[in-house]
Amino acid sequence: MPVNRTVIAIAPIPPELEAHLAARFDLRHERLGTGTSMPGIRVIVTTSMAGADEAVMDAFPDLALIACNGTGLDKIDLAAAAARGVTVQHTPDIVTEDTADFAVGLMYATSRRIAEADRFVRSGRWRTERMTPSRRLYSRTVGIVGLGNIGSAIARRAAGIGMTVLYTGPREKPDVPYAYRPDVVTLAREADILVLSCPGGPATHHLVGAEVLEALGSEGILINVSRGSVVQQEPLLAALENGIIAGAGLDVFESEPDIDPRFFKLENAVLQPHYAAVTRETRQAMADLLGATIARYFDTAISA
Numbered sequence: 248m249p250v251n252r253t254v255i256a257i258a259p260i261p262p263e264l265e266a267h268l269a270a271r272f273d274l275r276h277e278r279l280g281t282g283t284s285m286p287g288i289r290v291i292v293t294t295s296m297a298g299a300d301e302a303v304m305d306a307f308p309d310l311a312l313i314a315c316n317g318t319g320l321d322k323i324d325l326a327a328a329a330a331r332g333v334t335v336q337h338t339p340d341i342v343t344e345d346t347a348d349f350a351v352g353l354m355y356a357t358s359r360r361i362a363e364a365d366r367f368v369r370s371g372r373w374r375t376e377r378m379t380p381s382r383r384l385y386s387r388t389v390g391i392v393g394l395g396n397i398g399s400a401i402a403r404r405a406a407g408i409g410m411t412v413l414y415t416g417p418r419e420k421p422d423v424p425y426a427y428r429p430d431v432v433t434l435a436r437e438a439d440i441l442v443l444s445c446p447g448g449p450a451t452h453h454l455v456g457a458e459v460l461e462a463l464g465s466e467g468i469l470i471n472v473s474r475g476s477v478v479q480q481e482p483l484l485a486a487l488e489n490g491i492i493a494g495a496g497l498d499v500f501e502s503e504p505d506i507d508p509r510f511f512k513l514e515n516a517v518l519q520p521h522y523a524a525v526t527r528e529t530r531q532a533m534a535d536l537l538g539a540t541i542a543r544y545f546d547t548a549i550s551a
Contacts, residue, residue, distance in 0.1 A: 258297030267534040298322025314537040321447035336540045338533040342524035347400030349523035350472045353496030356517045385409040390438030393445030435462035447474030457482040475501040
């Protein structure tokens with residue numbers, strides 16, 4: 248029996264991935280509803296933001312491969328996939344360098360107030376006012392939460408511009424040249440800038456709340472290129488509104504893209520649309536990886 252080479256996208260996917268898959272497979276988009284059942288479909292495509300829960304897998308009784316565009320797996324039910332013998336392919340390493348670049352960009356944008364200064368000039372205020380001084384990055388201390396691939400790439404960049412690097416995570420890494428701190432509160436207390444580059448999921452859910460933000464202090468800056476779920480939103484808004492911290496550079500939000508409009512009024516917050524890994528180079532590399540994985544699966548199924 249010939250192998251069905253249909254690939255179902257269960258969420259909107261980037262145009263680069265769309266073009267790549269449509270050229271090689273029978274790519275279709277489906278919105279799943281209650282009771283949907285699509286036997287014979289072996290490959291589905293999703294994104295880290297959309298994920299795939301047990302109900303999605305139930306809709307595809309012959310599912311063998313979930314191709315996920317993105318690094319996060321917290322919205323994919325990995326236990327359900329394992330129980331069904333379903334392989335999950337995501338794109339973690341591809342996003343490392345671009346995400347690290349973006350984190351450093353947010354550090355500059357918030358500490359040097361680049362986005363705020365742009366608004367200052369555009370509004371015409373420069374004619375009659377002068378901005379107060381910003382803060383340098385060189386010689387300051389960055390605390391990194393999660394020294395995985397992305398966190399390590401951020402650390403290398405920060406050290407290269409003359410920053411002191413501290414980190415925390417599940418365990419100390421004796422082979423790195425950075426000082427370890429046992430918990431996020433201790434790290435925040437010593438850091439000028441706290442960067443979140445840890446995975447999402449239950450282990451890090453609401454890891455950063457009022458206690459961490461108070462430890463970071465009125466001169467401190469929070470950078471989040473991790474997941475919105477890592478930060479408690481209400482304490483963060485209160486901290487930004489009341490000067491508990493100096494500012495924040497945020498690429499992710501707990502309820503994105505429908506974020507709390509209170510963020511829009513904050514001059515001390517740099518807001519980004521989950522954009523850290525959105526470069527042409529990364530998008531194409533992600534499409535290439537997922538396309539190759541799907542092709543390899545179909546080729547293996549045909550030869551079996």
